[in-house]
Amino acid sequence: MGKVVAVGLGPGDPSQMTAAADRALRTAEVIAGYSGYVDQIRGRYPGKEILETPMRGETERCRLALEAARSGKSVAVICSGDAGIYGMAGLLIEMAGDTEIEVVPGVTAAISGAALLGAPLGHDFAVISLSDLLTPWEKIEKRLELAAEADLCIALYNPGSRKRKDYLQRACRILLRHAAPETVCGITRNIGRDGESAAVMSLRELEQEPADMFMTVFVGNSQTRRIGDRMVTPRGYHLGGQEQ
């Protein structure tokens, strides 16, 4: 019986993949994934059997991958960013039965986007998705409010789409119940892809930004500073003369 490896590709550029992820793709006989991600890597790993499924075809993708593994093939299921964070690893394990699932981690957008901005996640942080496709919006609102009350830095995934035009604005209004309007925030777009960009702004300015599905958004904590065009959250609070 073959096995399935859930592989995190990182943000997009091959240089941001780990050596383990590259090896997993080189050694796999079958590569399964959302067609957008398959297009990213197809040319680099020739001679593979490819199982493409459309966006939101997650259950079918897992079923096909597990079926291929049960027929004796080694299968890699590719995920953008990390394989576990909003990725396919969990669903694969849930559906696996006796089939072995290995998870090869990757650089998720919270980390790759942070590197573009400087160090916005230098202290405790939360990662919250604004997509209410599988999560009630009330739950998302509650998490946003409590994360802001906790003074956590926040990375926001899926801040908007054509159907969810005002979600980022709604999120900012909730955060503003606890965070100051001047809170340092950052936006990254198209991380590791053509058109990559990063911008630093205040939470009040972020509230006015049109959101789209190519964005990852960062909200600082009360200590986060803007230094030139970078966003930096210090690793600690000044506790009176201790080594910083």
Next chain:
Amino acid sequence: MGKVVAVGLGPGDPSQMTAAADRALRTAEVIAGYSGYVDQIRGRYPGKEILETPMRGETERCRLALEAARSGKSVAVICSGDAGIYGMAGLLIEMAGDTEIEVVPGVTAAISGAALLGAPLGHDFAVISLSDLLTPWEKIEKRLELAAEADLCIALYNPGSRKRKDYLQRACRILLRHAAPETVCGITRNIGRDGESAAVMSLRELEQEPADMFMTVFVGNSQTRRIGDRMVTPRGYHLGGQEQ
């Protein structure tokens, strides 16, 4: 004038480094870092000028790295995991003045440890350090309580040390104000190093675990499941017939 690249090494094993991190170390003339991390990579990048500083020598390490860059050298400052998450990138940018700082991201312990356990961070999560060296304990307590109230999955960094033997126990007691004793939790040890291990248990059992500085701890949300020896947080909540 040279520049400084803050490089995330990943959890330890070279296979978990990105190609960009490897290239940054190959092209640097000077490698600066905590001596424990320098020992990890010294043999793989021969012929470099090495600037070693002890644990907690962060400010001095940055000063030396920036000084070398100002003298025209290309410098890599190495960090375990990611360069920004509790890493050196922020302090470097704060101290840099006109010197260019580039951040090369890496796989942080929340991601590499999660991959060992399965997919404990498959939905919204918080990363919280239990070290009170630079953060008042009351702030840490508040973050733990609010993260549990928000039903976020949590990755705990620095859960204990010789001086902080009971911090993990104290953290568990705070989480238990909102999370059920049966909440699925996981411990990873020595990720990407000799003696690597992972174990799944309940929050009540986690409360009894002796903590040390080689551990990264994962606390599930209300939906997290134990599947065999794996820990999985589903990507969403069942909202009545939508594609999972």
